[in-house]
Amino acid sequence: MKTVKFNKTECGVDFLINVINGADVALEYLLPSVHNADYFEILIFRSGNGQLLLDNKLLQIEDNTILFVSTFQRKKWNVALSALDFTILIFQEDFLNEFFTDKLFTYRLLYFYQHDYPLILHPTHEQIQSIYNILAEIKSELVQPNLDSAHIIRSLIYYLLQRLNREYALQNNLPFQIDTSNHAYEFKRLMESHIKEAKRINDYCKLLGISRITLNAAVKKQFNLTATELLKQRLLTEIKNELIYSDKTISEVAYEFGYAGPNHLMRFFKNQTRMTTSEFLAAYQKGIN
Known part of the structure; x- marks a missing residue:
């Protein structure tokens, strides 16, 4: 089974995180054969048509769909590439854990390492557009970093991940209070x-x-x-x-x-x-x- 690895040089970024235009990498990322990756993925589809087999669950990809994929989850895509308009946020676990000085950060997000509820959200068109705007800001800081870029990326990514966590909790009627004991x-x-x-x-x-x-x-x-x-x-x-x-x-x-x-x-x-x-x-x- 092929494992796709995060490569900072190929991604053209200095951080172990990237925002990618789906049209540029669809053939590389949406493989029709079983594979996994050494990074987390959040895929935001403005337009979609197809399916993702994620571990043993089949997820339907439609317009205004968000998918969550944890590291090394097995996946297999069956999509109409010409019908897709999407963006991918990818990052490695160590990046988030070190970025937020919290080795458990990814485990606090309900949509990662989730084995009971579907790893999918169906937001409104307006919500999707709002997320796209945040991702555009992150991408801008990644490709043209300044002295304060790390702080701006940290605030934007934290806000986005927590916002998605709240929506995921509400969609699935899950509690999302913080476990202070860890x-x-x-x-x-x-x-x-x-x-x-x-x-x-x-x-x-x-x-x-x-x-x-x-x-x-x-x-x-x-x-x-x-x-x-x-x-x-x-x-x-x-x-x-x-x-x-x-x-x-x-x-x-x-x-x-x-x-x-x-x-x-x-x-x-x-x-x-x-x-x-x-x-x-x-x-x-x-x-x-």
Whole structure:
């Protein structure tokens, strides 16, 4: 699988962030084969026609659509290039975390590392135009930087990301208050790197150095889910991706995730989806064809 990498030299910018006119890079970025990237993407479509297969979910691209893609998410595009008018905001995680002096910044945004709700927004035409204006300001500072450009970019990107976070929360009826303890965000961060070997809440409590009660209270307050529910969501997404994108057998996938045998994995999968793994794969193939 191809991994597209962020390249400052090719992008012609000094920061690990860029605003790109979609018409200039459509063939390079909207690949019809399965691929991923080492950066985050927010794609803003004024005009759109097609679909994005993102991990195991199919997203419809229409006029006035915003898509959110996290690092290394598997994706595959099926779009009418001639019908597209869009702009892409891309950035690497380290850029945001260092830019805002917050290693958990990307985990505070509801649309990144999201495994339950669709990674899409449908704003109005006026909202889209407002976002385009902000992106134009950011781009201007990137291509012609001044001594104060970093401060201006920081304020613009922070405002834009938080504004989108609010809209995403409202669209999906999600809480978006700040977790001052950071336990909920640390839990999300740890799941991204440990999900295959750590499948129990107690594993994460040990990593965080807190009690199960403390973790569950923080996650419930921030995401309106129990810690167990959030962990099961993340685990299910990872298993689905392995089933779809790898050539491994069920036994091999079960072994990779530390299950005692394939029956244990299949029982978990059936409990979460009400489908067997075979039924899921059949429905997936039917949905994308």
